[in-house]
Amino acid sequence: QQQVKQSPQSLIVQKGGISIINCAYENTAFDYFPWYQQFPGKGPALLIAIRPDVSEKKEGRFTISFNKSAKQFSLHIMDSQPGDSATYFCAPRVVSGSARQLTFGSGTQLTVLP
């Protein structure tokens, strides 16, 4: 079953605009909420992450907002730039006994127009 739902599938934003990508999850046994960024021809790379004891984390132009009661977290990219054009994945970590494993969303392809 799909534990993580990511939306939208694709997003086109003008340079300088705000990009917002959402991730909804069903399993409450997630303990860590990262976003990965993947450029064409490269593997994913950790962009920013948040723990469930805080509601927001900001690093430069990137912000994660976390809503525990709604089981959602989102990535906000302020002042979006063409260099931000990439595929973004949420990948919350599920805890099951002693095992911990990332659960990837299906990805959002972001295009920032110059």
Add this chain to the structure above:
Amino acid sequence: ETGVTQTPRHLVMGMTNKKSLKCEQHLGHNAMYWYKQSAKKPLELMFVYNFKEQTENNSVPSRFSPECPNSSHLFLHLHTLQPEDSALYLCASSQEEGREKLFFGSGTQLSVL
């Protein structure tokens, strides 16, 4: 440079061929992973090795056979693949299994004819 190197970058093989994918990490990590990435689908975890021991086999068909001779090297041996196995195969490493940050290689784009 991520510190995780995968070879080859591209591979075309027939269904009767045998080939191997190689992954090497220079980060001193103890856990290594194989993921499959298909278009518009979530990354699928295939195998996990922690301190050279396989700890996860995510119901992967036996035509995929992993090998981890040491903590720095990981192989994926392929034989009698199907066209639906065509995908990007990504290797990743982390300090230990379950650690939060994964470091990915650039992947091997596999096409099965």
